[in-house]
Structure formats: structure tokens, C-alpha cells
Amino acid sequence: MSPEQRFARWVRAAIVMFVILFAYFVVADAYMPVTPQARVLRDVTRVAPEVSGQVIDVTVDNNQHVETGDVLFRIDPEPFRIAVEKAELALEQARRDNAELDASLAEARAGLASARADAEELRRERQRVERLIQGGSISRQRYDEVVAEARAAEAAVDAAEAQVHSLEVQRGENGEDNLRLRQARNALDVARLDLARTEVRAEQPGWVSNLHLAKGDYVTAGSPVLARVGEAVDIVADFREKSLRHVGDEEPAWVALDALPGEVFAAHVVSEDAGVLSGQVIADGSLADIPTTDRWVRDAQRMRIHLAFDEAPATLPPTGARATVQLAPTDHGLSAWFARAQIGLMSWLHHVY
Template sequence: MTPDQRFARRVQAAIVLFVLLFAYFLAADLWMPITPQAQLTRPVLRIAPRVDGQVLDVAVANNQHVEAGQLLFRLDPEPFRLAVHSAELALEQAGQDNSQLDAAIAAARAEQAAAQASATELQREAARLGRLVQSQHVSRQLYEQTESRRQAAQAKLAAAGARIRELSAQRGADGADNLRLRQARNALEQARLQLGYSEVRAERGGTLSNLQLSSGAFLHAGNPVAALVADEADISADFREKALRYVRLEDGASVVFDALPGHIFDARVTAIDAGVKEGQLDANGDLAAPAVSDRWVRDAQRQRLHVSLTEALPLVLPSGAKATVQLYPRDSRLADLFGRLQIAVISILHYVY
């Protein structure tokens, strides 16, 4: 075989190999998609006090794992105890005020009864004098004086009724529905709640990070002092749109982490995001701004899906750990076989890079 023939054969073999690889990548992108753009994320909670106060003591250390409800640090509770005591005194004062109002209402009703008796008596006396003045047995002056006293008694009776209504409005409802007592009890509950907030506890299990806190520091409500990385993990992976054509929820998957080379974890597709930021339009009043590109073939859009491991990790990986995700969207043994070969090669390559 001449050198030209050998060269021609090599060219033909290279062309055949290129065509086979090209066909393989086309088929793999549809029936056994894989992406290295995946990572493990954990919910991160910002730890912040709900009230202002000075740190009395810190019960945990940085990077320590804590359970839900575990005490993290404590603020000086004395100001909050004093606030609770003050609210208790205010509740007691509210009860005494109601008792005083009850006594005042009773006195006003007694005055009303006395005014009613006086007004009734003067009403009868004025009626008698009115009949006598017509027969000229009494003077008109006496009648007019009696009529004036009757009107004054009626006015005093009306004033007594108004006083009772005023005191009753101040007193409010009886029993537990009394407004003054409800306000005092609400203030007491708020004071007790703030006393409880003086102890800052973990809302969920996780690992504390970036805790830089010491006794004596003064904290303001809402200002974060540490981060709590939760134990729950979510694995998100970005695929080209075309690669997700046949993917459905609960499809099988495999995951390889950069931190655990050679270890392939079984997983399931749990969610597919409804869109990406580029597909979100802001109603800002501006006109549309079409994207302009001078490329003949634009970059493929990527969509995000989430997978969940069906087996436990041998160690706790940090939030942000990189991974590679292999999907098995078709019920095909051949596609599954090649997909598992792909992810196995990737898991071995992780020993290198």
C-alpha cells in the first residue's frame, strides 16, 4: 500500500469517526443528556435578634452544628424583665381603674335617683300650684319659682344621666372583654414575648457559619450576626432546552460531585423551573428592546431542573459544591447503558481535575 493510499484511508477513518461521534452527541443530547453545570445548595438563614440588647453570653461556636430550637446566644434579659413587671403593674392598675369607675357609676346612679325623686316631687307641686293659681289661691310668683325649681331638677336629672353614660363609656364592657384590660393584657403579652426574644435560638437544624460574636456586644434588631446553613440539600442542574425535550418528573438520574470523585449517586428529577430571568418582563413602561446578535448560530438557552438523591451522602458537602448530572429520560436499556458509561467516565475524570 502506497503512502497516498494509507493517508487516504486515515482521512476516511477520521471522517467516519467524526460522523459517528457527531451522531452520538446528537443522540446523547436528546436521550441521555448530561451537564457539568450543576451544584448542591442549602438554604441559608441569616441569624439576627428580634430585639435590641447587649449580648450576655454566646452558647455556640463558629462552624458548630446545631439542632432546631437550640440556644445560640442570650441578650441581657433584665430590661425585658422590667418591662414585663411594668406591664403587670399596668394590668393591675387597669383593674383598679375599672373598680373606681364602677364606684363612680354607682354614685352617679344614686345622684340620678335623688334627682329623679326631686324632679317628680317638684312636678307634682308645680301641677298643684298651677291649679291653685288659676283660682287665685296662691300667687303667680310662687308658682313661677316652683316651676323654675322643677326645670332645674329636670336639668340635674338629665346631667346625671349624661354623667352615667360618660362613666359607662369610660368603663367599657364588663369581664374579659373590657377594652382597658385587653390593652393591658396585650402590652403584657408583648413584654413577655420580647423577654422570650432575648434568647436567640436556631429555627432549624444546620451549621453556623461566620459567627463573629462575643459577650458585651450590643445588637440591633434585624441586623444579622451569623449565617445558618441548613441540613437540607437541593441539587440544581442547567441543561440546554433541547436536552429536556423528553425529561419528565421522577425520571432517573445520576450525580457525581467534584468533591467525591469516583462515587456515582442515584437520583430522581423532582422539579423543573418554570422559566429563567431572560423570560421575565418588567412592566416598567419602556418599549420593547429586542436582543441584537450578529452570530449565525445563537447560544442555546439553558433551563434549570432539580434532582434529589435517593441515597445518603457519606459526608456533609458544603453549599455550592459542584456536580455533574446525568439524566435517563427514555425507557431504553441502550440509552441507559451509554448514559451510565458517560457518567462513569466523568467520575473518573474528577480524579484529575
């Protein structure tokens, strides 16, 4: 065989191999898609104090594992203890104010009773003088004096009733449902809650991360000072949208972690995001911004899906760890075998790159 014939044979073989590989990738992209654009995410909580103050103790180290309820750091509690004592004194003062109002109210009611008695006596006196003046038995001056006294007594009754009503409004309800007492108790509860919040505790188990807090630092309520990395794992993978047309929830998948080359972990699809940022239109009053490109073939849009391990690795990967995800969205045994072989090859390639 001449060199030209051998070259032509190699060319034909290369063309055939190219056609086979092209057909394989087209079929694989639809029925067993794979993507290296995947990450392992764990829930990250930014821990911030709920009260402001000076740190007097940091009880954990960076990257230390904590359980729910473990103390992370403490804030100087002395100002908050004083606030609790002040609120307790305010509650006691509210009780004394109520007692004073009760006494004043009793006195006002007694005065009202006296005013009513005087007004009733003068009302009867007025009725008598009205009969006498008709018979001419008393003078007009005496009649006018009695009428004026009766009217003054009625006014005194109105004033006494107004005073009683004012004191009743100030006193409010009796017992522990009194407004003044409820306000004082509420202030006391807030002060005690703030005192309890001087010990910042872990709300969930996880690992302390990015800790740069030391004794003597001043922390502000609501400002994060460390992060807690949780134990819940979420695998996010970005696929070309056309590769997901056969994918549904609970579809089987395999995950190869860059940190564990040569190992493949079984997983399944949990959900698919409803959209991406480029699909969000913000009503900001501006006209549409239409992107332009001079490329003949545009980049494919990628959509995000979420997966979960069927059985998590013995050592949880750090959040943000890179991964490769292989899907097998069909029940055909041959495609599943090729998908498993494909991700196995990818996992071994992680030894190299």
C-alpha cells in the same frame, strides 16, 4: 502500502469517527442529556435577633451542628425584665382604675336616682300649682318659681344620666374582657415575649456558619448576624431547553459530585422551573430592550430543573458544591446503559480536573 495511502486511510477513519461521535452527541443530547452546570444547594437561613441589645453570651462555635431549640446566643435580658415589671404594674394599675371607676359609677348612679326623685317631686308640685293657678289660689310668681324648679330638676336628671353614661363608657365591660385590662395584658404579653426573645434559638437543625459574633457586640432587631445551613438538599441543574423535551417529574438521573470524584449517586427529577429571568418583563414604563448579537448561531437558552438524591451521601456536601447531572428520560435499556457509562466517565474525569 504507500504513505499517501496510509494517510488517506487515517483521514477516512477520522471522518468516520467524527460522524459517529457527532451522531452520538446529537442523540445523547436528546435522550440522555448531561450538564456540568449543576450545584448542590442546602437551605440557608439568615438568623437575626427579634429584639435589640448587647450580646452577653455566644453559646455556639462557627460550623457547629445545632438541633432545634439550641441556644445560639443571648442578649442582655435586664432591660426586658424591667419592661415586664413595668407592664405588670400597668396591669395592676388598670385594675385599680377600674375599681375607682366602679366607685365613681356607683356614686353617679346614686346621684341620678336622687335627681330623678327630685325631678318627680317637682313634676307633681308643678301639676298642683297648675291646678291652683287656674282657680286663682296662688300667685303667678309662685307658679313661675315652681315651673323653673321643675325644669332645673329635669336638666339635673339629664346631666346625671350623661355623667353615668360617660363613666360607663370609660369603665367598659365588666370582668376580664374589659378593654383596659386587655390592653394591659397585651402589653405584658409583648414584654414577656421580648424577654423570651433575648435567647436566640435554632428554629431547625443545621450547621452554624459565618459566625462573627462576640460577647459585648450590640445587635439590632431584624439584622442577620449568622447563617444556619440546613440538612435539606436541593440539586439544581441547568440544561439547554431542547434537552429537556423528554424529561418529566420523577425521571431517573445520576449525580457526580466534584468533591467525591469517582462516585455516582442515584437521583430523580423533582420539578422544572417555570421560567428564567430573561423571560420576565417588568412594567417599568420603559420600551422593550431588544438584545442584539452579530453571532450566526446564538447561545442556547438554559432552563433549570431540581433533583433529589434517592439516597443522600454519608457526608452532606456543602451548599454550593459543584456537580454533574446525567439524565435518562427514556425507558430504553440501551440509552440507560450509555447514560450510566457517560456519567461514570465524567465522575472519573473529576480526578483530573
